[in-house]
Amino acid sequence: MGTNYAHVEADLCKGCRLCVETCPHDCLEMGNEINTLGYQYARFVKHTCTACGLCYYACPEPEAITVYRDEPVAEGAVPGGAE
Amino acid sequence: MRQLMKGNEAVVYGALLGGATHFFGYPITPASEIAHAAAELFPASGRHFLQAESEVAAVNMIYGAAGAGARAMTASSGPGISLMAEGISYIAGAELPCVIVDVQRAGPGLGNIWPEQSDYNAVVKGGGHGNYRNVVYAPNSAQEMCDLTYRAFNLADLYRVTVFLLSDAYVGQMMEPVELPERAIHGERKPWALYGDAQSRGNLISSIHMSTAEQGDHNWHLRAKYDQIASEYTDWQEVDVEDAELLFVAYGISARVAISAAQRLRRTGVRAGLLRPRTLFPFPRARLAELARGTVRDIAVVELSDGMMADDVQLAVLDSATVHRLNWLGGEVPTTDLVVDRARELIPMLTTLR
Amino acid sequence: MVKHAKPGSFYDTFERKGAGQRTTHYCPGCGHGTVHKLIAEAIDEFGVQDRTIFCSPVGCSVFGYYYFDTGNIQCAHGRAPAVATGLRRVNPESIIISYQGDGDLAGIGTAEIIHAANRGENITVFFVNNAIYGMTGGQMAPTTLIGQQTTTTPGGRCEARDGSPIGMAELIDALSTPVFVERVSLADGKRTMKTRAAVRKALRNQIEKKGFSFVEILSPCPVNWKMSPSEARRWIVDTLEHAYPVRNFRDGAGEPRAAAGEPRAAAGAADAASGLWLDDEDLHSLLSSRHDFPDDLRVHDIAEQRVKIAGFGGQGVLSAGVLLANCAITSGLHATWLPSYGPEMRGGTANASVIVSVDEIGSPLVDDPTTLLAMNGPSLDAFERSVVPGGLIIANSSIVPREAERDDLRFYPVPASDIAQELGFLGAANVVMLTAYAALEGFPSPETIRHVIPHSLKRKRLEKLNLRMVDAALDYVAKNPIRLPAGQARR
Numbered sequence: 001m002g003t004n005y006a007h008v009e010a011d012l013c014k015g016c017r018l019c020v021e022t023c024p025h026d027c028l029e030m031g032n033e034i035n036t037l038g039y040q041y042a043r044f045v046k047h048t049c050t051a052c053g054l055c056y057y058a059c060p061e062p063e064a065i066t067v068y069r070d071e072p073v074a075e076g077a078v079p080g081g082a083e
Numbered sequence: 084m085r086q087l088m089k090g091n092e093a094v095v096y097g098a099l100l101g102g103a104t105h106f107f108g109y110p111i112t113p114a115s116e117i118a119h120a121a122a123e124l125f126p127a128s129g130r131h132f133l134q135a136e137s138e139v140a141a142v143n144m145i146y147g148a149a150g151a152g153a154r155a156m157t158a159s160s161g162p163g164i165s166l167m168a169e170g171i172s173y174i175a176g177a178e179l180p181c182v183i184v185d186v187q188r189a190g191p192g193l194g195n196i197w198p199e200q201s202d203y204n205a206v207v208k209g210g211g212h213g214n215y216r217n218v219v220y221a222p223n224s225a226q227e228m229c230d231l232t233y234r235a236f237n238l239a240d241l242y243r244v245t246v247f248l249l250s251d252a253y254v255g256q257m258m259e260p261v262e263l264p265e266r267a268i269h270g271e272r273k274p275w276a277l278y279g280d281a282q283s284r285g286n287l288i289s290s291i292h293m294s295t296a297e298q299g300d301h302n303w304h305l306r307a308k309y310d311q312i313a314s315e316y317t318d319w320q321e322v323d324v325e326d327a328e329l330l331f332v333a334y335g336i337s338a339r340v341a342i343s344a345a346q347r348l349r350r351t352g353v354r355a356g357l358l359r360p361r362t363l364f365p366f367p368r369a370r371l372a373e374l375a376r377g378t379v380r381d382i383a384v385v386e387l388s389d390g391m392m393a394d395d396v397q398l399a400v401l402d403s404a405t406v407h408r409l410n411w412l413g414g415e416v417p418t419t420d421l422v423v424d425r426a427r428e429l430i431p432m433l434t435t436l437r
Numbered sequence: 438m439v440k441h442a443k444p445g446s447f448y449d450t451f452e453r454k455g456a457g458q459r460t461t462h463y464c465p466g467c468g469h470g471t472v473h474k475l476i477a478e479a480i481d482e483f484g485v486q487d488r489t490i491f492c493s494p495v496g497c498s499v500f501g502y503y504y505f506d507t508g509n510i511q512c513a514h515g516r517a518p519a520v521a522t523g524l525r526r527v528n529p530e531s532i533i534i535s536y537q538g539d540g541d542l543a544g545i546g547t548a549e550i551i552h553a554a555n556r557g558e559n560i561t562v563f564f565v566n567n568a569i570y571g572m573t574g575g576q577m578a579p580t581t582l583i584g585q586q587t588t589t590t591p592g593g594r595c596e597a598r599d600g601s602p603i604g605m606a607e608l609i610d611a612l613s614t615p616v617f618v619e620r621v622s623l624a625d626g627k628r629t630m631k632t633r634a635a636v637r638k639a640l641r642n643q644i645e646k647k648g649f650s651f652v653e654i655l656s657p658c659p660v661n662w663k664m665s666p667s668e669a670r671r672w673i674v675d676t677l678e679h680a681y682p683v684r685n686f687r688d689g690a691g692e693p694r695a696a697a698g699e700p701r702a703a704a705g706a707a708d709a710a711s712g713l714w715l716d717d718e719d720l721h722s723l724l725s726s727r728h729d730f731p732d733d734l735r736v737h738d739i740a741e742q743r744v745k746i747a748g749f750g751g752q753g754v755l756s757a758g759v760l761l762a763n764c765a766i767t768s769g770l771h772a773t774w775l776p777s778y779g780p781e782m783r784g785g786t787a788n789a790s791v792i793v794s795v796d797e798i799g800s801p802l803v804d805d806p807t808t809l810l811a812m813n814g815p816s817l818d819a820f821e822r823s824v825v826p827g828g829l830i831i832a833n834s835s836i837v838p839r840e841a842e843r844d845d846l847r848f849y850p851v852p853a854s855d856i857a858q859e860l861g862f863l864g865a866a867n868v869v870m871l872t873a874y875a876a877l878e879g880f881p882s883p884e885t886i887r888h889v890i891p892h893s894l895k896r897k898r899l900e901k902l903n904l905r906m907v908d909a910a911l912d913y914v915a916k917n918p919i920r921l922p923a924g925q926a927r928r
Contacts, residue, residue, distance in 0.1 A: 004440075012459055016466035016659075016666040022626045037460065054626035056441035057633065060470025062477070062504065063459050067441035086726040087763050087772070096724050105526060128723055129714030131526050135519070136552035143516035143549070147523020150510050151490075151531070155523065173513045257801050258759065258774035260766040263724055267717040277508040277524065279531025281487040287453070287502050289493075289511035336801075343799030418804040 002070040004051040006044045012064040015039030019055035019065060028055060085260035090228040090250065091116035091158075093261045094184055095124055097232030098156055102269040103182070105131045105155040107144040109163060112196040113252040114186035117158035138163035142170030142183075149179040150288040152276035154236045154269075158184035160252075161202050162193065164210070171245055172211030175305070176290025178275075180239035182232065183217075184248040186255035187335075187387075189414040197414025198252035198336055203391035206249050207363045214302045216309045217245045218316065219363040221334035225259035227361075233264045240270055242312055249363060251387065253336040253416055313365035320359040323349060327356030328378055329432065330404070332371070332396050333385040334360050336416055341385040344422040353433065354378070363392070368399035375400035381430050385409045385422055405430075444477035446486045447504050454503040462500055466666025468623045468656025469498050472565055475629075475636045476534065477505065482637070483644055489532040490524055492517040494546075496538035497571040515546020518553030521560045532643055533560040540570045543579040543603050550605070557614035557648045561639045564605055564651065567658035568677060575661035579603045582680050587661075602680050606653040610686040617642050617650035618686035623657060624673035628683070638688075655681055728767070728892040734885045736768040739795060742880065743803045745820055746870075747788035748812025748833070753867030756894065757810065758789030760871055763893040764881035765793040773801035786815060793880070808878065810870045812853070814838055831873050833866060849877060849919050856909050862899065865906045872910035877919060883911055 006019070006027060013035060020028045025048040035041045051069035059065045088096070094117050098106070106125050108118035118134070125132040135141035141157045148155035159167065164185050174181055185206055189199040209215050218238060220231040228250060235246040277283050292298035322342055324330065329348065333341035338359040348355040358374065360367050375382065382404050384393035390408040397406045407429045411417050417425070427433045451458040463469050480486050486507055493501035495514035502509035508531070512520040517535040524533050535553075542550050542564050550562065569587055570576040576589040580602050584593040594602075606620040617639055621632040632654055639650035655677050657669035664672060715723060744761060748754045758774050765772035775790040790803035809824050811817040811832045817839070824830055826845040835854035853869040868890075875881050881889075890903050 009459075014460070014465035018466060018666050018670070021667055021670075024626070039465070051440045053441040054629070057471060057474065057629045058626060060463055060465075060467050060474075061460055062447045062470065062474060063443040065441075066439060066443070069438055069440040071438060084726060084728070084730070085766050086728065087759065087766055087774070099720060099724065105523070107523070124723070127715075128720050133522070133526060136548055139516065140519040140522075140549055140552065143513060143519035144523035144526070146512070146516075147510070147520035147525075148527045149523070150520070151524045151527035153523075153527040155527075169513055170516070177511075253775060253801065256776055258762055258772075258776075259801075260772060263721070267720055277490050277510060277531070279488045279490055279508060279528050284487050284506070284508055287509045287511070289502060289509070291499070291511055339798075340800040340802070346799065416802060418802055419800050420804070 002072045003047060004049040004069050005047070005067075005071065005073070006049060006055050007066045007068065008042050008044055009064050009066070010041045011036045012061050013037075013039060013041035014061060015041055016060065017042065018058040018060070022054045022058035024052070024054065025049060085262050087258050088225060088261050089116055089256060089258050090222070090225040091186065091255040092120045093225040093229035094158060094232045094248065095120035096261065096263055097229035098182070098236070099124060099128055099130065100264045100267045101233035101236040102154045102267070103130065103156050103236060104270075105148045105153045107133050107135050107141040107148070107155065107157050109135050109138050109141050109157075109159065111160045111163045113188055113255050114158045114160045114184065116255070117184060117186070138166035139170065142167040142174070145181045146170055146174055146177070146179060149174065149181045150177070150277050152270070152273050152278055154180075154240070156182040156184070158186065160186050160188045161190045164202055164205065168205070168211035171217070172209075172213050172215065173290050174245055175209070175211070175215035175217070176213060177288050178243040179288065180236075180243050180245075182235045182239055182246050182248070184232070184250060187249065187251040189412070195414050196252060198387055198416055199412065199414060200251055200335060200337060200387040201389070201391065201412075202249065203363065203388055206247050215305055216364050217247045218242070218312055218365075219247045219249050221249050221360055221363050222254060223335050223338045223359065224254065225257060225261050228254065229261050230264065236270065237268060238316065240273070242308055244308070244312070249335070251335045316362060317365040317367050318361040319367040319370060320361060321356070322359075323356035324358060324374060325356075326354050326378055327374070328354040328380050329356070329426075329430065330374055330379045330382045331355065331357040331385060332360070332382055332392070333357070334363060334392065337385045337387055340417060340419055340422055341383075343419040344385070344426065347419060347423055348426070348433070366395050366399070368395070371396060371399040372403065375404035379404050381432060382406045383409050383426050383430065387411050387416065444474065444481045446477040446480040446489070446506055448506045451503045454500065461504065463497065464660045466657060466659040466669060467497070468567065468654070468658070469565060471623055471629060472563060472632070472636075472654055472656065473501070473504055475633050476536075476563065476640075478633075479637045479640045480507065480532075483640060485532045485644060488530060489534065492521050492524075492533065492535045494537040494541040496541050498536055498538060498565065499572065501536055515541050515544065516549050517541070518546065518549040518558070518560070518562065522553055522556070522558050525558055525560055532640070534640075535560055535562045537562065537564055538571070539564070539566045539568065539578040539580040543605050551608070551612070554609050554615050554649050554651060555612050557616075559643055559646055559648055561643045561650045562652070563636070563639070564653045565656045566605070566653055566681065567656045568602070569658050569661045571658050571661055580605070580681075582676065604681060606651065606681075606686050609651045614649060615651055615687065616648040616689045619651075619688070620653040620655065620681060620683050620686070622655040622673055622678060622683045624655070624670045624678070653681070655683065726892070730767050730769065731888065734767055734882065734888060736770060736880065737795070739770065739793070739880055741796075742791070742793040742808065742878070743806045744791045744793070744808045744810065744874070745788060745803050745806035745823070746791065746810040746812070747786065747816035747820055750787045752787075752812045753864060754787045754812060755789050757867035757871045758791045760868070760886070760889060760893045761791045761793070761881070763889045764885045767885055767889050768881060770795060771798050773798050775801045775803070788816070808874060810874060811837055812866065812870060817841070829874070829877060831870060831877070833870060835866070847919060849873065851910070851913060856913060857906060860902065860905050860909055862902050865899065865903055868903050868906040869910040872907045873914050876911055876914040883907060
């Protein structure tokens with residue numbers, strides 16, 4: 001059994017927070033680090049993701065968010081690029 | 084087989100045989116017969132005619148149709164050509180081929196529907212914003228309305244430019260016998276056009292170059308293209324120039340009157356001849372300069388404008404001949420008598436002929 | 438498995454924006470990116486990427502071609518619907534998307550969008566309404582709300598000065614031709630998913646050739662609204678949606694209908710299926726006159742004829758000139774025909790100038806006619822003085838009340854209207870006049886006129902009647918020889 005998650009590509013995020021506010025399950029939050037574009041970027045933090053895709057559609061950037069469903073993830077890892 | 088038809092109608096015959104597939108029109112006197120004939124003959128031959136809501140829309144429909152690879156055209160007169168200026172500039176920037184016929188009337192503003200040649204600067208120098216030129220044919224008969232439209236599409240495709248026919252109300256309205264071109268020609272698939280298929284998916288039709296360097300390169304590329312056209316496609320007619328001391332220079336309907344005037348003067352012993360530019364861009368400036376350095380002492384530019392082409396003649400010959408401006412405005416086309424009289428008033432070598 | 442990822446109809450990297458680029462040029466929180474994504478996703482799902490041509494407007498989305506891996510064409514401000522029309526009329530199979538902002542579509546391009554919609558062009562228009570000009574720096578748009586501050590309405594949009602916000606969906610819905618009109622919003626997830634459905638519907642309609650589809654999308658412009666992306670979305674719900682109700686206006690996507698913009702043939706290529714595209718031979722035969730030029734009608738020597746034909750509009754002045762010019766070319770001669778034209782043709786006076794010559798003709802103007810055919814009194818008054826000495830004036834004596842005043846030319850009265858009326862068609866007085874001219878001048882020959890009449894006159898059913906006019910006129914001239922004018926008699 002895999003897990004659902006949203007991967008945020010850190011350097012493609014413009015920090016608009018729309019994904020954070022759109023997610024019905026509070027899976028995303030804004031981090032403190034600054035990316036190469038100069039923005040604080042969103043990150044995936046919680047495993048309550050249903051892979052509904054609302055964050056993906058809210059995000060104005062084509063490639064910043066990718067949503068995975070039922071994806072095998074190494075035990076203990078926090079998926080979604082919030083490394 | 085010769086057929087009697089208006090110059091305006093002849094445009095459509097030449098267009099269809101020249102491979103035109105799409106005509107986007109908007110009515111305006113004195114060009115409307117072109118749209119009338121197109122509305123009949125384009126659909127009757129399986130080609131497409133559409134009446135646009137404005138000249139602005141018509142020229143942008145051409146932009147789309149030419150972008151999709153078609154041989155597209157429109158026809159109008161001064162007020163409509165002014166409205167098309169924006170689109171023509173975009174067409175030049177995006178390097179799309181098309182054919183536009185301007186059946187000139189009197190301006191500025193609404194003016195009237197009688198012939199002037201006062202769109203010269205707007206059409207020959209570009210007309211819209213930016214560095215660009217149109218290739219400009221200047222037909223002076225119904226036969227040339229047909230033939231030059233027929234030729235225009237190949238030239239437009241070859242160089243990806245707008246080819247204008249700068250006609251006038253009389254050449255458009257006049258009926259004359261026309262012999263149709265024998266062979267129909269057609270456009271070919273263009274590697275840059277949008278066909279809505281996999282092969283053309285990567286193509287972009289655009290006039291934007293965001294960096295100054297790119298825009299500069301593009302504009303120099305356009306300039307080189309126009310120079311090449313100038314070296315290959317300058318076209319004019321000469322009558323009795325071999326020994327001419329007085330050279331008439333005129334195009335379109337003015338040339339019809341000027342040739343009569345030149346011939347009449349020659350019968351009175353004046354060594355008069357005529358040079359008729361058949362292309363206004365490119366302009367036969369080298370030939371004019373050559374004639375002016377030769378036997379020609381005086382040049383009479385007969386024009387239905389305040390001297391727009393005469394400026395180009397002056398620029399071509401500089402001070403090697405005296406340029407006289409024989410201008411009529413407001414829609415009046417002078418008779419041969421009037422042209423001869425005006426020439427006698429202005430040109431010293433003729434004063435003794437009184 | 439990947440559930441939601443960048444659609445394949447976007448380029449992998451945005452090379453036109455810059456080498457290796459993967460982000461858009463849009464500001465953080467801008468709605469355009471989301472709309473782009475929804476469109477790209479729909480293109481993917483319908484499998485129409487190769488067929489799609491994306492029309493970029495002028496405005497923030499001017500660079501649509503950076504992103505969409507489809508055919509791309511960038512359009513002048515507001516003109517995309519006209520450009521799309523041109524594309525459509527050439528190729529019925531391409532999928533054409535016109536993507537426009539509010540300044541572009543509701544301002545400068547109002548005429549183009551209304552008429553493309555009204556023609557029912559089979560295209561899809563996505564109208565991104567953010568109530569402000571973005572690219573140029575936050576100026577008032579036609580859709581800016583009353584009181585909304587912009588850089589050109591620093592005190593807020595004032596209705597008395599600037600008019601009211603334009604509801605474009607409502608305007609489009611006022612037309613009968615469009616098949617699908619909907620206004621949607623990007624204010625939250627639920628609304629965005631409704632937008633997604635509308636985008637798909639609008640595109641599917643085109644694929645199924647149902648006609649014109651219009652989707653207005655209320656979209657945030659946080660930067661120019663001077664709000665955070667989140668505030669901007671709340672403002673859409675709280676304010677913008679009150680001025681622009683989010684709803685479906687029309688979903689007439691029933692049976693496919695014959696959408697406008699279906700050309701009869703593809704550009705430059707024969708469309709055998711339509712059966713309407715004429716090949717070269719058929720095209721030539723469509724354009725070629727069936728008029729023949731028998732050798733026995735040829736004329737080799739004739740003095741230049743400069744004929745002015747004048748009368749009331751409706752007297753057949755212009756067609757008499759055409760008949761004469763046609764006779765001339767049938768005779769192997771050069772000819773020009775120059776009409777009076779324009780408003781004066783409609784009910785006023787008309788005249789035609791015809792020159793017939795063995796030589797090529799210079800000026801087609803006839804200011805010193807060798808012959809004047811005066812169909813009415815005013816024409817004689819107007820042109821008598823211009824006729825060359827020794828010339829000929831033929832007057833329609835049925836209605837011309839006087840003879841010529843000059844005595845240095847030939848004058849011939851013929852009751853053309855009476856003759857024509859007696860034979861049953863007053864409208865053929867022009868043929869009587871022209872035939873009288875021919876009889877007196879010896880050109881064109883009666884045989885030539887008889888030969889040309891069927892080819893020259895538009896109303897074929899009058900052919901026999903016109904031929905009888907010719908006979909009657911010849912008969913009249915034979916019985917009424919021309920009298921020399923007093924001046925010439927004295928000489």
